[in-house]
Amino acid sequence: MSSKKLGKLEFTEYEFFIIETTGSVAAGLIVSGIILAILGYNPLRGLSLLLFGGIRNPDYLLSRATFIMMTGLAFAIPMYAGLFNINGEGEMYIGGLTALLVAIYTGNGFLAILMGGFAGAVLGLIISVLRVYRGVNEVVTAIMLNMAIYYMIIYLITAKLYDPVAPHESLKVPASARFGLLKLGVFRIHIIFPLALIFIAFSYYILYFTKLGYEIRVSGLSPASAKYAGIDPNKAMINSMILGGFFAGVGGALNVIGFMYYMDSMLTSMHGMGFDGIGVALMGRNNPIGIVLASIFFSMLILGSQRMQLLMRVPKELADALSGVIIIAFSLPYAYRMLISYLRTRRMIKVGAEHHS
């Protein structure tokens, strides 16, 4: 079944995927355009802003994508083991905070990033151990931890770590620990983006080239097969959450060490990115490379919709809704396939029943 037919033409699965994706995004754009036209906005201008508004500043686009790339991994890897990690948000905060502290005390940026990842991993460990050995649903734990961590960090920043000069900001990352810009001809990008790509490659390697990754994937796809093969699915779950937490923590650390250089008292520079990661992981079909593309696309839409609000006075709600339409259109092929397989079984039931009466 590695090829698919479309009318008389035959495509490989890969080509089919491209066609499908392009087609569904186009459909999403058309629907968005119609909505804009009905509401009296210029659809062409709106759509071009939505799609390309974000590209005006490639550096900002990629930096923004960097963080949701990492939280995307944080959702995707536990998903391989069959867990639903929505703690990316909290793991990211704690990773950022840890990185900030390590950077302030040691002045070493690399160490700060690793320790940020480590802090996220610990959080993942706690959640998964509760799930595996105590039967506590990981989603519930994650929701509670997200809130607890959010307020704890706000408290720490406003009461203990604030910068006397700008009290709504934390102490700054010392210059020695900062990651700056990378010059590529006329372009400049923050170094954290290529750094994140290295982490993506690392995650890909773990998932597909190590025993650890193999065990995680087998456990998620078929826990019974895992046990039969002598793999402990519980351990695989814990490992996946540790890994996921690590990457989210790194995401937070990259935000602090390589982009903001401080944390603000409302965490606005990270807020919601843990949840964006879920969407990105789903859109990228949990594949690390897919996550890279999805996170850039996702950021493009977010920035584009901001641009649309700014230049066309489109209300925020409408701009968000249009991004939503495009993302839904993107996922329509899945829904379509599910419908088809449902109809097929219905038909089979009919045929089967008639055949034997």
Next chain:
Amino acid sequence: MPEEKTAIEMSNITKIYPDGVVALRNVDLIVKKGEIHGLLGENGAGKTTLMRILYGEIKPSKGTIKIFGKKVRFRGPWDAIKEGIGMVYQHFSLIPPFTVLENLVLSLSSIAKVNVNEVKEKAKNIIESIGLNVPLNVRVEMLDVGVQQRVEILKVLMRDAKILILDEPTSVLTPTEVNEFLEMLRKLKKMGITIIFITHKLKEAKSITDSITILRKGRVVDVVETNKVNEIDLAKMMIGRETILKIPEKRSRPEAGSVILKVENLHVRDDKGLLAVKGVSFILREGEILGLAGVQGNGQRELVEAIIGYRPVEKGRVIFMGEDVTGRSPSEIYGKGLAYIPDSRAIGLVLDMDVISNSILTRLKNFLSKGGRIVWDKAQSFSSKIVKDFEVVIDSLKAPVKYLSGGNQQRLLVGREVIWKPKVIIAAEPTHGLDIAATEYIRSLLVELRDRGTAILLVSTDLDEIFQLSDRIAVIYEGEIMATGRPEEFTPEKLGLLMGGVKCQVKS
């Protein structure tokens, strides 16, 4: 209105699951009012599915149901309950920390407004009238399984059920409890309650029922009046061997080699914590096939899982090549040269993974480099060797194995385990669901391996297979070995009786 004599009339019931599995095909079931009707069949015959349809829990793909002459269409169990149907499952649906009374109140409050005192009065009345020995103010978790079952029945009676469905009710009971239980059913019958008794145990079916519908592979084989048949007839119908088997002339050398696997007095618990294997002992020699015959769910799976180290051993030992391997991990035991082909391809293979990834499942260690990296090149050449040697028909090594036919999946699975030349192979239902060609292929492969000196434990519910392949046969029932012997010593009838738990009344 004339008195209706038929309690249940299910006609032409067909159930096909979305994945295409046909659970029931044009099944008719007629149960007379006030009788105990047996529903006999092996596991997977469709008994429980049929009853869950009657209870409104699943919808049939086709067919009609009449209760006391009235045509019904259930949207869910609540509709069935309103028509006076009650069902007691194998797994109880009681809330352990609640008292019996609290459980009763809870179950009744889902269909009507109730008050505790009324419930208590009613329960007391029912308990007295049938002599049901149930304490009302004790927490359910403190009660024995047998008593819990009576609570379940009480729960159904409290709803004024006219029809009681019991799914393998005796499977959780001890022999003395079984007798008490059957006695209670007779009392219920006297009260005019119609009972459907699902079982695969011949003796119980024979002793308690008035008539029996026999199901096999989703079809009705026959409907009989219990006093007109004996257990042998029932066994034959249940197992489905009208034809007399040809035992192949090619028997193995009479003297097999030395003992390679020895299981001593093994006790194993199932997932529910019940003792599923109760003191099983056997030996397996090099170059022989030992066929373990039995109806599914009699402890075979637990036994095998304990041998390979997947399930903890309660008591007893497993000795492999002279070494005590009890409690070792599966990977360790596989590494020593024991291979296990599980009874489900969905367990033996990861269906969503490709052929290459599947070929390294049980022996991942052999494909790791020194740095711990999976050497996919090695895995790929290994999988293409399996594909070639075992004639697996595939599009691509990178296609998920769920796209392979059952036969090709099984070739891949068996090939993967066999290619390492294991000393012992445990094969559970190795030809389940395969077409004739694939079945023949797998069977002749097993015989070939046997001839080369491999010891094989063949766990099968298929008697053809057992007779065709085994050098020795052991029969398992309720976690105990009923008999062991050479195939010539068994007739299909005798084997059927042993599998149904009837100790030899037949001369051997």
